[in-house]
Structure formats: C-alpha cells, structure tokens
Amino acid sequence: MPEKLRELYLQIKERNFRALARGITLVENNLAGYEDLLLRLTQTGTTRVTGITGPPGAGKSTLVNALLGYWLRQNLTIAVIAVDPSSPFNYGALLGDRIRMNEYYTNPNIFIRSLASRGALGGLSRKIIEITDVVKEAGFDRILIETVGVGQSEVDIAGLADCTVVTLVPEAGDEVQTLKAGLMEIADIFAVNKADRADAEGLYRNLRMMVHEKAGDNAEIPVLKTVATTGTGVDELAVAISKCIDEQSSRPEKHTKLLLEKSIQLVQANLMRNLSLQQLEGELRTAMLQPHFNVYAFVNEFLEKNIRI
Ligand SMILES: Nc1nc2c(ncn2[C@@H]2O[C@H](COP(=O)(O)OP(=O)(O)O)[C@@H](O)[C@H]2O)c(=O)[nH]1
Ligand SMILES: [Mg+2]
16 A cells, blocks of 8 residues: 555544545545555444435434534534535535534534535445445544435435434425335434424324334334424434444344445445446437337346446
C-alpha cells in the first residue's frame, strides 16, 4: 500500500475528520487507491449502525437532528451519513434551526456527510456499504444512516444497519397497508412521527395491531410516537435504539445474516459495475424496434457483452 494511503488510513483510525472526509471522497468517486483502502480495513471495531428510513418528508432528518442532541448530552461521538438519491441533500436547509445546526457542524463529536446517487446500476447500495465501513474504522460510538425508503426510490439498507428505525407519518397510512410485509421485514423499531397531528393516532393503533399479530410468542417490535420538531418521544426512541443494539450484539446469528446480506449486495454490485443505466436504455430503445424483439434474449446479449468479472 502506498505510503500516502497508509498515512490516510492511520489518520482515519485516529478519527481525523479531514482524513475521513478524504477517505470517503476516495471511495465515493472510485479514485485511485480506494480498493486498497477497503482491503486495509481491520473491521474489528464495535461501532453499531442505526438506519433511519422512511418516505420523503417523514421527518427523518429532523429526527436525526433530535437524536444527535440526545446522544451529545451523553458525550457520545456520532457520524451521520445521509443518503437521498431523489434530491441533492442540503442538511442545513432541513434543520431549521441555524444556530443548532452550526453547533453540530463544528462539534468535534459529530461528523456529518451526505451522499447523492451515482449513475451506475446498483452503485448506490455498494457505495453506502463501503463508505459506512470506512466510517466504522474511525471508531465512533454511533453511526446514523438516513435513507429514503418505503417508496419507489428505496435504497436497500438490508445488511447495513444493526438496528433499523422505520419512520412513518399519518399520510403514509395507506402505504402501510400495501407495504406491511416489507416493512415488517426491515423494521426493528417503528417511529410514528408528527404525532402532534390528530390523525397520527390511527396509524399508531394500526401499527400496534400489525406488530402484535406478527409477534406471536416473540417480543413485539416497538412502536413509538415522536414529534421530531419538539423532541417529544425522542428520549424513548434513543433508549429503544440502545436496547435494540444491545440485543443485536448478543445474537451472533444476526451478525452472520447481516454479513451475508452485505456480501450478496457486493457481489451484485460487482457484477453490475460495468453496466450503465444509460447504455442499457439506449440499447433497449434500439433493440425493441426490431421485429422479433424478446426481452430475455436482449438481456442475455447485453450481459454477454458487458459483464466482466
Ligand atoms: N408537525 C410536525 N412536523 C414535523 C415533524 N418532524 C418533522 N416535521 C417537518 O416535516 C418536514 C420534513 O422533515 P424532514 O426532516 O426534512 O423529513 P425527511 O425528508 O424525512 O428527512 C419539515 O418541514 C419538518 O419541520 C413533527 O414531528 N411534527
Ligand atoms: Mg431528510
């Protein structure tokens, strides 16, 4: 490994924020040496990753902000990775409270990084996995990943988070019905945010019923009401997250499953790394005009031309 990269790695280990930011940029943009950096990771750390997912506008960023406040009071070090492929992320604009935001941005215990989407197929999940692993190396007490989910632009965070909080809001009521199987699969905790609204109670009861039915003899997935803007219920959420993380640590089988899920994603991403969505679309638009177009034959041909291992 080149001396410069070694130095960068050691600085990341020491939780040097500038080095960490540089390491992330290296990985995010596939810059020279980034694979060496990943191969160098010791992955012996104990940092636990919490995912905050939910539809756009559910209050995920506001909730992250509130959790940061709670954990700061406990003197914890926290890294936030915010992923929003649908919009260029502007953390400042979402926090509302400029003074508090500035405090967090310059707080030596908090590292914040936002990621936009990449052009390559399957690229984003892989990048999030890789970047999270780089951040893990810096030994924060907590890593929070905010991802947009429970919609079309869902970023698959399976395999990434030790504890996943699914954030829902009253207007997501109908979605909950149609997506409940999927939601149940990924949620370790449900947060019914915007509980200051009258219609939140219905969603809350609905979810309580769902988790009760699902649980059988097992423990029910916690359903908590939060008002992220005022901090109501955030302490309870933080406590539930800690409990979820602790329980996870005592279940090695879950760890294996997470690693397997991660490996599957990396294999997929690797197989797809030379494929571009634009190219696929371009070739499809031409091929579909042919008289005997067959989508299976088209895909086979496309793969033969483009997959390299
Ligand atoms: N009434 C109310 N509004 C909230 C609450 N939490 C967030 N919001 C507002 O909902 C909007 C979207 O919040 P944001 O955190 O950006 O959502 P995200 O897209 O999920 O990250 C913002 O205007 C927030 O101020 C809440 O608990 N109650
Ligand atoms: Mg957000």
